[in-house]
Amino acid sequence: MSTGASFVTVRGQAISLETQTESLLSRYSTFAQTTSSEQTGQEKKLDGQLENILQKRQGVIDQLTQICKDNASVSASKLSQLQRHKETLQQHWHNFQNIRSSIQQERNRLNLLFSVKNDIAQHNNNTVDDADEYIQNETRRIDQSHSIVDRLISQAWETRDQFSGQNTVLHNANNRILSTLQRVPGINQVIGKIGTRRRKNALILASITTVCILILFFTW
Structure with a gap:
């Protein structure tokens, strides 16, 4: 009877841990729907709790297995219950890993989108900067061209004034020569x-x- 009581006691622990696991998995699955770019403290805490409780359940199942081995006249119902606990544990491990993988995939997707957005924003900023720099360079070149044209026009006016002055000098010299010849x-x-x-x-x-x-x- 002591063996049977021991099995019932340990199985009660297994059932309690299974209930806790299902509750934690339900809460943990919400992070797959509202994933953030970085793991939050609550998500990290739930992840650790689930992993610990699943490992603890494995230890409980190992105890049940050992009880069944030590009792040669263990009933078929107890063996069946033990098998269901093993299957439930495997299913919970599978669900836990799937949820964890989904969260990580969603987080990778969000980070990738964020990285792409940053790259696009950086490219747009660089494009704007390049455009501004091009406009500034063109403006400087235009100003330099205007300055050169202004200097050429100024030189042309100076040359014109010099020609005009020389023409006046020649005209005056011609008049003086004619006046001299007449005298x-x-x-x-x-x-x-x-x-x-x-x-x-x-x-x-x-x-x-x-x-x-x-x-x-x-x-x-």
């Missing part, structure tokens, strides 16, 4: 004779050149 008696006649003599020399030179060309043409 010197006989200078116009001298200049006229010099011009006539130059025209005569040019005519003579042209005649000689023509004669030489004709001689060369007819003698060849």
Whole structure:
């Protein structure tokens, strides 16, 4: 009878632990639906509690198994109960691992989405910065071009003023020469004779050149 009482006592512990496990699994499964990017303190605590209670149940089942081995006349119902506890433990381990895996997969997905969003945001920021830098560079280049054009225009006006001043100087010099020639008696006649003599020399030179060309043409 002591063996039977012992089996009943240990089995009562197994049933109590199974009930606690189901309650913890129910609470733990909610984290698979509302997963955060990082493991919260409550999630970590439940994860640890489930793992500990499942390991504890394995020890209880080992005790039940040993009781059955020590009692050669153990009933078939007790063996059947022991088998159901083993199957329930395996099922709870399976559910626990599935929930844990689902939570981790969802957390990985959230972290991946967060990383992609950060990359997109960083890319957009870089694009905006590049666009601003390009606009600033273009603005500087345009300002430099305007400055060069302004300098060229200024130089052109200075050159124009210089030409205008030189033209005035030449015009004044010409007027002074004409005025001087008019005041010197006989200078116009001298200049006229010099011009006539130059025209005569040019005519003579042209005649000689023509004669030489004709001689060369007819003698060849």
